Amino acid sequence: MEWAAKNFDFVLELSVTHLLISLVPLVLGSVLAFALVRLTPLKLAGTIGTTFSAIYAIPSLAVFVALPAVIGTSYLGPTNVVIALSIYVAAAMFFSIRDAFSQVSKPTVFIARAQGLSPLQLFVHVELPLAIPGLIAGLRVAAASTVSMASIGAIVGVRNLGYLFLDGFQRKIPEEILTGLFAIFIIGIALDLGLWALGKVLTPWTRRSAQRV
Amino acid sequence: MIEFIDVTKTYGEDSAVCDFSLIAPSGKITVLMGLSGSGKTTLLRAVNKLVQPTAGSVLIDGNDIADLDSVVLRRSIGYVMQEVGLLPHKSVLDNVTLIANIAGQTKDEALNNALELLELVGIDDSFHNRFPGQLSGGQQQRVGVARALAIKPNILLMDEPFGSVDPIVREELQDELIRIQRQLSLTIILVTHDRYEAIKLADQLVVLSKGAKIEQAGAPKDLIEKPANKFVQKLLGL
Amino acid sequence: MFSIGELFDWLTDAENWTGRYGLANLFVEHLTLTLVSLAIAGLLAIPIGVAIGQSGRGETLVIAISSASRAIPTMGLMFALVMFMGVEFRQFAVVLALVGIAIPPVLAGAYAGIKSIPIVIREGARAQGMTTLQQIRHVGLPLSASSIAGGFKIAYLQVVSTVVLAPLVGLGGLGFGVIQGLALRDFAQLTGSAVVIVLLSITGERLLAKAQGKLDRRLTQSKINR
Numbered sequence A: 001m002e003w004a005a006k007n008f009d010f011v012l013e014l015s016v017t018h019l020l021i022s023l024v025p026l027v028l029g030s031v032l033a034f035a036l037v038r039l040t041p042l043k044l045a046g047t048i049g050t051t052f053s054a055i056y057a058i059p060s061l062a063v064f065v066a067l068p069a070v071i072g073t074s075y076l077g078p079t080n081v082v083i084a085l086s087i088y089v090a091a092a093m094f095f096s097i098r099d100a101f102s103q104v105s106k107p108t109v110f111i112a113r114a115q116g117l118s119p120l121q122l123f124v125h126v127e128l129p130l131a132i133p134g135l136i137a138g139l140r141v142a143a144a145s146t147v148s149m150a151s152i153g154a155i156v157g158v159r160n161l162g163y164l165f166l167d168g169f170q171r172k173i174p175e176e177i178l179t180g181l182f183a184i185f186i187i188g189i190a191l192d193l194g195l196w197a198l199g200k201v202l203t204p205w206t207r208r209s210a211q212r213v
Numbered sequence B: 001m002i003e004f005i006d007v008t009k010t011y012g013e014d015s016a017v018c019d020f021s022l023i024a025p026s027g028k029i030t031v032l033m034g035l036s037g038s039g040k041t042t043l044l045r046a047v048n049k050l051v052q053p054t055a056g057s058v059l060i061d062g063n064d065i066a067d068l069d070s071v072v073l074r075r076s077i078g079y080v081m082q083e084v085g086l087l088p089h090k091s092v093l094d095n096v097t098l099i100a101n102i103a104g105q106t107k108d109e110a111l112n113n114a115l116e117l118l119e120l121v122g123i124d125d126s127f128h129n130r131f132p133g134q135l136s137g138g139q140q141q142r143v144g145v146a147r148a149l150a151i152k153p154n155i156l157l158m159d160e161p162f163g164s165v166d167p168i169v170r171e172e173l174q175d176e177l178i179r180i181q182r183q184l185s186l187t188i189i190l191v192t193h194d195r196y197e198a199i200k201l202a203d204q205l206v207v208l209s210k211g212a213k214i215e216q217a218g219a220p221k222d223l224i225e226k227p228a229n230k231f232v233q234k235l236l237g238l
Numbered sequence C: 001m002f003s004i005g006e007l008f009d010w011l012t013d014a015e016n017w018t019g020r021y022g023l024a025n026l027f028v029e030h031l032t033l034t035l036v037s038l039a040i041a042g043l044l045a046i047p048i049g050v051a052i053g054q055s056g057r058g059e060t061l062v063i064a065i066s067s068a069s070r071a072i073p074t075m076g077l078m079f080a081l082v083m084f085m086g087v088e089f090r091q092f093a094v095v096l097a098l099v100g101i102a103i104p105p106v107l108a109g110a111y112a113g114i115k116s117i118p119i120v121i122r123e124g125a126r127a128q129g130m131t132t133l134q135q136i137r138h139v140g141l142p143l144s145a146s147s148i149a150g151g152f153k154i155a156y157l158q159v160v161s162t163v164v165l166a167p168l169v170g171l172g173g174l175g176f177g178v179i180q181g182l183a184l185r186d187f188a189q190l191t192g193s194a195v196v197i198v199l200l201s202i203t204g205e206r207l208l209a210k211a212q213g214k215l216d217r218r219l220t221q222s223k224i225n226r
């Protein structure tokens, strides 16, 4: 991998941009989805769900270039891409968050409420911790697809690892394309492992040794 | 006649069935009764080769089933289980005719046979085109019995067949089972943990403890009058 | 900036629909690439997924494929394959990439479909004396059809959106107008093409979701009473 070694600093710089342009939407999108799940009245939930699954269906490049027409951002540059990816994350996480909370055992919640926990206490001490496995699973899927999708942002002028695909193809440098693939794969796997570990740390009761006691 | 000879089945370290020998006579109902986990299901499934015994053999009318093709064997034995397991995407009628069609009966033969069987088990014509999900638990089990009989077997294996139906319906189903068994002179092995059901249905009652150890076997009357030990006494509620 | 009026004019101008790079032709190209890839992926992935689900062997393979595939950027995969197979074989290379993209979700759908069939139903079929093939034909496939349709839905979305990038490696498809519009700063062409892409993807997604729901209803009928 001569090419990668020679251009190490450049690849590192692109990787940092790539990571940032993936992480920011992951956070923004999740927060948005969470707010929508918890705050919208039940009546609207169906409409939001339908809207999100439609948005989710739209190819990312189409969203990147359609956004400026809708909200007036610039055609090129990261703003579009971050907003578009955030919407994708929100669309995916809306369903995972909803399912994660609806899968929390009803009797457990019921008993906690009967014991006199306030809605906030109920959320912090019962619902949220029990929903963590579902939330983490959803985040892992969203993270992987966001990291992969972010590379398409290179087409609209974002200097991330996707740039290596465009540049490598134009200049006929196969190693450049492979470097991009490899770096994106590594970032995806790293995020996935990080989220998995976070899930384990946050849910000690699901560990095997804990179950045996 | 179904003959178990020193049948053993182990899973890892545990013996689900240990050295089990028994004869289930032709045209009679043999009832296996025992606590959960005593190996009853394993015994039944050894007869239609859903379970491969670790040692020993099962003979049907003198033929070792190990020598028979499992598909052919299963098409000569009806199998009924508590959860029924009807195909949810097929109508009641199709559920009964499917295996008969597969097994090579002509369409007409399979259909006429199915109509007869559904009448035999007491399913009204108006239910024929419904899906299993639109029937009650008892009705589903009736269809399950009709399905098991669709291939005209001489042998019927029943694993807690009436375990999940209401007591009143259960009694009805038991009465009908006795009637059907007489009419078709079936050889039945039936598993239950309901002692009333066991006593009512059994020609031969076999009480099992862990590992399918036979605590006592014989006519229900004999077991009630002379229980071999405390375990039998307790299980029969004496 | 350009207005909705301009977009409308562009979309309703017959000239933009005809010719080699007209929307009609690009649309057909886009759909053909998508459907051919999905068909090939289905032919490969459904039998394998069903076989793995039915036999219970190779389950880790399904899990490994579906999680690894998520971390591979579809854009990079397509570029790499075209590069390595040579630009003259780009059509073949792109289809290969698209098949590779479509296989994991279809495979997972077929596998999960079989696995989700209640064990008593599968056992019941076996106990009645159905051969393995009969079990698959009468029980496995019909009852996992909805899950397979769900796999195709995901595969469709990923393939349609990857085909949008095909013009970058010298093929056609609806992405052409987007890429050219970006290069020429022709925002009407850019947005107009995006609108057609959106219609194609959402229509397909809706159709497949409907199919999935319809097939699923057959299964849920069994749950009314138990």
Ligand SMILES: Nc1ncnc2c1ncn2[C@@H]1O[C@H](COP(=O)(O)OP(=O)(O)O)[C@@H](O)[C@H]1O
Binding pocket: B011, B014, B015, B016, B034, B035, B036, B037, B038, B039, B040, B041, B042, B043
């Ligand atoms: N496939 C299997 N793998 C491991 N253990 C099994 C399996 N099937 C049954 N067993 C064990 O064998 C024993 C007998 O099971 P079973 O025949 O189902 O009992 P019963 O029907 O009397 O409740 C139980 O301890 C059960 O856990």
Ligand SMILES: [Mg+2]
Binding pocket: B040, B041, B042, B159
């Ligand atoms: Mg049992």
